[in-house]
Amino acid sequence: MEYVRVAQRVINPPDQDFVDIGTQPPSNLASGDFSVIGKSLLYFKTYFPMLLSLVLGSIILGLIYMLYDYVSEEIHKKLYSSVTIAKKEETYNWINVFIRDSGWVKGDGSLTC
Secondary structure, eight states, rough: OOOHHHHHHHOOOOSSSOOOOSSSSOOTGGGOOOHHHHHHHHHHHHHHHHHHHHHHHHHHHHHHHHHHHHHHHHHHHOOOOOOOTTTTTTTHHHHHHHHHHTSSSTTTTTOOO
């Protein structure tokens, strides 16, 4: 038991008395309030800055990801394009012949999916 007291006195400043951490209330608990509400307010005050920083950090990372996604989507829209042509139009037949002659579709390939 003496070893614990010596170790505790090393941690505490010499002008303070020995404090048993397990039985003493926290020093910032208002006027000895040991109720559940008082303890819950103490825990809220203790953990609120950490939770607030986690939430704000998550919001900032989410906004950065939204910006990145928007920019990459705009780049992809400019790089890729799609055209829809009905088979009944003359343009479809002209494009089909042009693609076969260019060698992009070999053999009897069709442009339909």
